[in-house]
Amino acid sequence: MGSSERFIRTKLEDRRTAGIYRTLKTETGLVDFCSNDYLGFARSALLKSKIDEELKGETSALNGATGSRLLSGNSVYIQNLEKKIAGIHNCAAGLIFNSGYDANLGLFSSLPQRGDTIITDELIHASIIDGARLSYANRFIFKHNDLNSLEEKLKHAKGNIYVAIESVYSMDGDTPPIVDILDLTEKYNANLIVDEAHAVGLYKFGLIDEVLKDRVVARIVTFGKALGGHGAIILGSNLLIDYLVNFARSFIYTTALPFHQLAAIKMAYELLNSSSDEIAALKNNIHLFKQKINQGAIYKLIASDSAIQCLILNSNDKAKEVAAYLQSCGLDVRPILSPTVPLGSERIRICLHAFNTENEIILLTDTLNKLTNAG
Ligand SMILES: Cc1ncc(COP(=O)(O)O)c(C=O)c1O
Numbered sequence: 001m002g003s004s005e006r007f008i009r010t011k012l013e014d015r016r017t018a019g020i021y022r023t024l025k026t027e028t029g030l031v032d033f034c035s036n037d038y039l040g041f042a043r044s045a046l047l048k049s050k051i052d053e054e055l056k057g058e059t060s061a062l063n064g065a066t067g068s069r070l071l072s073g074n075s076v077y078i079q080n081l082e083k084k085i086a087g088i089h090n091c092a093a094g095l096i097f098n099s100g101y102d103a104n105l106g107l108f109s110s111l112p113q114r115g116d117t118i119i120t121d122e123l124i125h126a127s128i129i130d131g132a133r134l135s136y137a138n139r140f141i142f143k144h145n146d147l148n149s150l151e152e153k154l155k156h157a158k159g160n161i162y163v164a165i166e167s168v169y170s171m172d173g174d175t176p177p178i179v180d181i182l183d184l185t186e187k188y189n190a191n192l193i194v195d196e197a198h199a200v201g202l203y204k205f206g207l208i209d210e211v212l213k214d215r216v217v218a219r220i221v222t223f224g225k226a227l228g229g230h231g232a233i234i235l236g237s238n239l240l241i242d243y244l245v246n247f248a249r250s251f252i253y254t255t256a257l258p259f260h261q262l263a264a265i266k267m268a269y270e271l272l273n274s275s276s277d278e279i280a281a282l283k284n285n286i287h288l289f290k291q292k293i294n295q296g297a298i299y300k301l302i303a304s305d306s307a308i309q310c311l312i313l314n315s316n317d318k319a320k321e322v323a324a325y326l327q328s329c330g331l332d333v334r335p336i337l338s339p340t341v342p343l344g345s346e347r348i349r350i351c352l353h354a355f356n357t358e359n360e361i362i363l364l365t366d367t368l369n370k371l372t373n374a375g
Pocket of ligand 1: 100102104125127197198222
């Protein structure tokens with residue numbers, strides 16, 4: 001056995017022993033309480049037919065982008081789409097990336113420089129952590145949604161300061177006090193960056209509205225969640241976008257999205273604009289879940305008004321056990337284990353959707369409530 005094979009075997013064995021070995025699973029056929037398809041766009045026949053129509057209207061479009069945006073992969077279509085999406089979000093400009101991961105990697109690795117400081121909420125998404133790691137800036141972490149902790153870090157920050165938050169946290173589903181955070185960052189002349197990945201959909205075009213838009217340096221919107229597709233856009237000033245085109249390596253050194261995905265993004269935005277029924281259905285389902293679920297003896301429900309509802313179970317084994325039980329009852333709920341979440345906050349993460357029926361939600365809450373009563 002070569003040294004690299006030995007290393008791989010040991011690492012995998014360690015994971016197995018710790019009970020956190022990851023494997024890929026295919027569709028389960030169970031009731032979906034785990035996908036990010038909050039409004040049902042990924043499975044929408046209407047969206048599919050809109051995309052088909054758009055594709056038919058662009059007969060000269062190629063199957064693939066053929067190159068990076070700075071070489072052969074650019075088009076009038078993508079540039080118009082960027083302008084259109086920026087306009088929808090009341091922003092001066094936007095730049096499409098191949099995924100939210102790429103967008104955060106490109107932004108956080110290129111904008112903060114050596115001597116600058118990146119301050120992130122302790123629950124910030126891995127893509128922002130990875131982007132910050134690739135930059136030469138210092139990185140501070142503040143306690144989740146804790147203004148005192150943020151201020152403590154701001155006091156010690158040097159150079160240009162960038163504070164990163166999510167408007168709906170992917171792992172807890174809660175929303176930070178955005179206005180208070182903005183007031184604080186402005187007091188210290190820091191720049192706020194907001195990842196809107198899980199806010200778009202439930203809050204239509206996100207939580208950074210007309211009033212707040214000029215106070216944030218950049219926003220990240222992903223297309224793979226409520227919009228049902230793939231890709232992401234960074235929204236900001238024309239100057240920021242020009243900077244990213246020149247310095248964001250995850251934008252520069254990769255083949256651009258293919259035309260059919262751009263068409264899917266464009267049509268998903270059209271659909272979102274007229275999706276008040278789906279948004280209302282999602283809100284109803286969130287309300288129903290919260291009304292029916294008991295605060296459990298064996299878990300703690302994290303306060304959240306979003307489609308992401310989490311029950312903290314404190315150990316990987318317990319989280320896996322509860323998820324397996326829910327799956328055996330026909331409900332596709334997944335455990336989120338450490339190290340993805342901090343040790344002691346292992347959980348089951350329930351994603352609610354516009355398309356979940358009342359019966360499905362009641363089956364879920366009844367099953368969880370029974371489990372709690374059984375201790
Ligand atoms: C908050 C947040 N930002 C960024 C991403 C990455 O987006 P994408 O899946 O498009 O790479 C995710 C996805 O998990 C996310 O939850």
